[in-house]
Amino acid sequence: MKSLLNTARLTLLAGSLALGTSAHADTAANNNLLISAVAWKQTAAEYKALYYQAYNLARMQLDRALAGQKSGDKPLAVITDIDDTILNASNYWGYLINNGQDFFDDAVWDRWVPRNQFTAMPGAVDFFNYAKSRGVEVFYVSSRDQGDKTFDYALGNLKSLGFPYADAEHVTILRESSNKEPKQNEIAQHYNVVVMLGDNLNDFRRKYYVKNVDERTRLMEEDRELFGSKFIIMPNPTDGHWIRAIFGDSEPPATDANRAKFREAASKSAWQP
Numbered sequence: 001m002k003s004l005l006n007t008a009r010l011t012l013l014a015g016s017l018a019l020g021t022s023a024h025a026d027t028a029a030n031n032n033l034l035i036s037a038v039a040w041k042q043t044a045a046e047y048k049a050l051y052y053q054a055y056n057l058a059r060m061q062l063d064r065a066l067a068g069q070k071s072g073d074k075p076l077a078v079i080t081d082i083d084d085t086i087l088n089a090s091n092y093w094g095y096l097i098n099n100g101q102d103f104f105d106d107a108v109w110d111r112w113v114p115r116n117q118f119t120a121m122p123g124a125v126d127f128f129n130y131a132k133s134r135g136v137e138v139f140y141v142s143s144r145d146q147g148d149k150t151f152d153y154a155l156g157n158l159k160s161l162g163f164p165y166a167d168a169e170h171v172t173i174l175r176e177s178s179n180k181e182p183k184q185n186e187i188a189q190h191y192n193v194v195v196m197l198g199d200n201l202n203d204f205r206r207k208y209y210v211k212n213v214d215e216r217t218r219l220m221e222e223d224r225e226l227f228g229s230k231f232i233i234m235p236n237p238t239d240g241h242w243i244r245a246i247f248g249d250s251e252p253p254a255t256d257a258n259r260a261k262f263r264e265a266a267s268k269s270a271w272q273p
């Protein structure tokens with residue numbers, strides 16, 4: 001019996017060796033670190049519902065602020081991030097999966113953005129148009145860098161999907177830094193900022209820009225009262241500074257060492273019976 005099993009094992013081994021590199025490539029493709037996160041982004045109704053939830057909450061806060069506004073107060077405004085907050089790049093992530101890429105890839109992103117294949121996140125266009133209808137201005141603050149045309153691309157993305165205030169006064173693209181705080185403070189000098197929307201803690205405050213997983217969590221806990229009131233946060237399981245906190249890099253190379261690091265992060269706490 002044992003020798004029969006051994007023979008079967010040897011046959012299986014020989015078969016898999018005979019399959020050669022294509023079998024190896026298939027295994028690598030199926031072990032892609034992005035698959036679960038991108039499948040969720042592409043298919044889960046729950047993912048879309050979270051955006052409706054976020055925008056419904058933002059609208060409640062806006063209505064509350066409008067009801068409490070007194071004459072002489074600063075005008076109301078909303079500040080929002082762009083990618084993964086109001087714009088969806090599903091098609092880009094699908095491309096990465098088909099090309100066996102395990103992490104956000106800047107070079108592909110820079111080729112993809114000018115194609116303008118974004119879609120609007122559920123509830124986003126309605127919320128911002130509602131804000132406009134109530135006289136509330138919207139400021140878009142994003143860090144992107146696709147060269148000299150970065151601003152034009154972003155403006156084109158927003159205009160083609162029907163976002164209001166898509167103009168030079170309301171759209172800020174930070175090519176050199178992901179620090180949004182100076183621009184946010186400048187806006188707050190002239191407006192009462194009701195809510196800020198983002199998919200990355202760093203969209204709200206620069207203090208979250210740290211490379212330590214536990215420290216990030218601790219800083220977030222300090223502001224727990226602000227989530228759902230001043231800060232409206234969107235889900236993003238594929239990229240962002242939570243990735244940077246694990247790897248020290250927002251776009252880590254897909255090396256075996258980084259695969260091991262991701263596995264370690266996923267089993268940070270694990271049942272040991």
Ligand SMILES: [Mg+2]
Pocket residue numbers: 081082083084085198199200
């Ligand atoms: Mg974003």
